[in-house]
Amino acid sequence: MRNRLLPVVPALTLLAMLGPVLAGLYGTVLPAFGHLPAAGLTGPNLDAFRALLAWPGLSRSVMLSLTTGLGTTVIALTLVMLLVAGWSGTRAFRVLERLLSPLLSVPHAAAAFGLAFLIAPSGWIARLLSPGVTGWTNPPDWLIVQDPWGLTMIGGMVVKEMPFLLLMTLAALGQTDAARARQIAAALGYGRTTGWLKAVFPRVYAQIRLPVYVVLAYGMSVVDVALILGPNTPPPLSVQIVKWMGQPDFTARLLASSAALLQLALVMGALLAWRVGEMLVARLGLAWINGGHRGAQDAPVRAMALTGGAVAALSVLLGLGVLGVWSFAGYWGFPDALPDAFTLKTWMRQGDGVLAALRETALIAGVVTFAALILTVGCLEAEYRHRRTLTQRGLWLLYLPLLIPQTAFLPGLQGLLLTLGADVGRAPVMLAHLVFVLPYVFLSLADPFRAWDMRNGTVAAALGASPDGILWRVRLPMLLRPVLTAVAVGLSVSVGQYLPTLLIGGGRVATLTTEAVALSSGGDRRAIAVFGLMQTGAALVPFALALLVPALVWRNRKGLQHG
């Protein structure tokens, strides 16, 4: 049975990932060109695009999408590369790596709340320094959070994307023979950072190119972080699309669809521009490498990179800390460093709501991650048994749902689901989550799965085990740790999803993330803090378990403890 099913799993996986994206895009294109038969509108025409061009905020919205996306990617990538170049292999690097890795799972919205509570003119930093250092008895009227240039938003995105790029880079390093390249460069007299950039970076970049593209596309189209940290006069294009989707008339819906297509074009254009930039950098870099400069002045660059990494890690950690303080705060006026009193009132008051949202979040994340795991293992096992390896083109397909902006296809998908009479609620939301969870689960499990020593399988087969027996009784148990890590990644991706839950759930599916962002419009910080912390916990606990469980299960199998 399974042997007949197995070959179709890869096709099924592609369908689960790309089906909703393509259907959603189709559902976006039609209204964008004025075709909405249910509303009595038959296109095609360009009215919606004309209205979009006439919207006075368009140029600024578009600029913001571009600058926040490109800014986030350039800064996060530069910092991670310089950090790895200058520090990998050192003690400081291991400390920083340990600080940054768990931050990968902190949901974007929670990190953004924490950052806002930290750096606002009335935030925790200002409170700690006031009035002693600053002399402020009232906070200064400075536009830090929601600044018109989106700088704070870029900061928030950078601290969240750095852990992702760092982990991708570390995974790539193993396959690039970096240690020897570095040794040779050092023997030839190159400085630490310069040597790494000249000898290792080109090989590493080729491996992490797609994750970099994901960061770029995500930075250009993120909604929840932009709602919390981004400017609002006007907001970035993605937020404006969601606002239009929420307006009670058809013309706004057409406008949202045309803006969604513009968003898609912008992201594609930015990716293309980035590709051109890559070639330019490659050409300039080649000249730089051929120049033969040894880079004796590496020290300030190293110091800067370490500072940047530390600031990023600390700002998320301190942000979570201030969320913790707010969740227990009685009255807390400026410029007091701590609240007048600590109380359990907020937790008790929000308790029922938080638990209900946690149940919903856990149910969705659990089912979706389980489905993603089945499909992923099915794909990888089919690849192993039938020698169907994923080509470079296949890898692109895997990344496609992450490269197409959510705002471009989710509104269309919502419309189509309704037209089909598909019930709102959990099931469609799970389907939408799967689109984003599946690629991450696949990417985290694929390499360890393929790296498994096949001789184990041969030995098991020689002892009479069937292919299924080998998978269940030898391979998966040996891969317990990477499987659990992939599950943790999947859960955290699902926990953090805002837009798919909101749009596809029709507002009825209340997860920790949607509740937290909904509360953000009200300004009850104590409640926001409770939901933000629970959201973080829901994503972090599985990671802790992924570390702990293999250590317990394999406590008497030394060789498997680090595998």
Place this chain on the structure above:
Amino acid sequence: MKSLALLAALALPLSAHAQTDPADWDAVIAAAKGQTVYWNAWGGSTTTNDFIAWIGDKVKTEYGVTLEHVKLTDTADAVTRVLAEKQAGTDTGGAIDMIWINGANFAAMKDAGLLYGPFAEQLPNWQYVDTAGKTVQTDFTVPVEGYESPWAMAQVVFVYDSETMEPLGSMQAILDWATAHPGRFTYPQPPDFLGTTFLKQVLVDTLDDPSVLQQPATDENYAEVTAPLWDYLDKLTPTLWREGRAYPATGTAMFPLIADGEIDLSTSFSPGAATAAIANNELPDTVRTFVLDKGTIGNASFVAIPYNSSHTEGAMVVANALLSPEAQARAQDPGILGYGTVLAIDKLDTDQKALFDALDLGIATLSPEQLGTVQAEPHPSWMTRIADDWTSRYGVAQ
């Protein structure tokens, strides 16, 4: 507005589903038993959320109706949802059973035939409603005609820190104060509900004769009537918090700004909200409220039932429970919610009256006499155009 006309053209006469006649209340109660009502209501305020949960407990024990609060960030989301369902032909079994609604959203849904009704005046507790003294039968000048049921009265009040300033009597006085104290005042960003209400409040207070606002805006009179508003805002904006380059998202988002000492003055549409926020540790206890000498804008909050609601009877039971003296007194308790009641106290019996007499309105809540004259809401057509113009003038190009 073109789209509203389009909607009106699309509107189909309400088809009679298997929905119980609201006049036959016993049948409504019988049909409601066991139903789950999805109430789409703004979810940004802890106090409101708690009140809705309390109503949920009440209808559960008394009528066997389960209430699910679908927490919205914007009421328009719910309107869009019903629209999308109509587009998709989902004429029964819709996802939404009840919406906290008023103003433009109500006008749009009523025009498009997206509402169930009339039902409001058949509710048993309608007998207590103050139809003479409160604007419960028109919503932003649009006749309600039983298509939505009132549940709370709102009136604009200004929330200020009594430690740093005194009450002000007019919009001009507020402008003078803001000019002397730059960065200490702001209002929510339109098209947020309270944001546009603030703009209307400016308009009403700066016009010599605001009665023109009771008629729909026309292309002829719009520019002339709103000229004082834009003149006022041109002067006010540079004096605002963050020089008007950013705005809080909603009314309650301004409370932490006061608590943080970022601003001294803000607005609220709920006369008791400041007291409730003090009790909730969200505002310092030096905060008080004031209204303008000429009065401030007031209106009622309503609940409506979409035409394709799956649990119409349950929704009517909830709407009726919201009108009960017990719920109304609880909503008016500033320690809980602090909303004005829609009931006429003199229609209540002694026990019911006692519920209201027992209320301590709290340190930051004005008494009904102090709240003074209630100014009528302008026709929704003004709000739509003003919100659009505000966006192009101040909302996108700072």
